[in-house]
Amino acid sequence: MSRERRGLYGVVALLALILGGGTLLAEGSSTPTWRDDIKPLLCKRCLSCHGEVSTMGCRVLERYRDLCEGEQPPARAGDLSSPFLRVLVEEQAADEAGPDHRLLVDEDQAALIEAWIQAGCPRD
Ligand code: HEC
Numbered sequence: 001m002s003r004e005r006r007g008l009y010g011v012v013a014l015l016a017l018i019l020g021g022g023t024l025l026a027e028g029s030s031t032p033t034w035r036d037d038i039k040p041l042l043c044k045r046c047l048s049c050h051g052e053v054s055t056m057g058c059r060v061l062e063r064y065r066d067l068c069e070g071e072q073p074p075a076r077a078g079d080l081s082s083p084f085l086r087v088l089v090e091e092q093a094a095d096e097a098g099p100d101h102r103l104l105v106d107e108d109q110a111a112l113i114e115a116w117i118q119a120g121c122p123r124d
Helices: 003-026 034-045 064-068 083-089 107-118
Strands: none
Touching (some): 083 107
């Protein structure tokens, strides 16, 4: 086999490895991301109230920047006491508005959000 040919196989193998790894990430076996994990979850469970066209005067949580940027963002990188996680796992204070958010997600979904915050709230 020519040296060039062998080099080419090496590149192809490396590409397969990278692309394969990307697929694994998308399946959630590694660090969760906003794009692949958090956004779809919000769409399913949260945006009926926290969407751009909000129906209950709730805080908008539709885009990455609504959740992670600005003053007092609901999700703070590495901070497990962030409101985004807290409302989903802790008992609601008597004076807190809104539904009991713990009923809105299951354990796996709460764990996913926890892992995402712990990983620093990666975007994609
Ligand atoms: C039935 C409507 C409804 C749904 C569905 C809902 N929420 Fe809420 N949520 C509220 C209301 C009302 C409040 C109190 C007002 C506010 O702070 O926006 C609230 C408050 C919050 C807060 C506190 C905001 C803050 O900074 O103190 C967070 C975080 C939150 N919700 C996240 C979520 C997430 C995540 C989901 C989806 C798993 C969700 N909510 C689904 C109605 C809802």
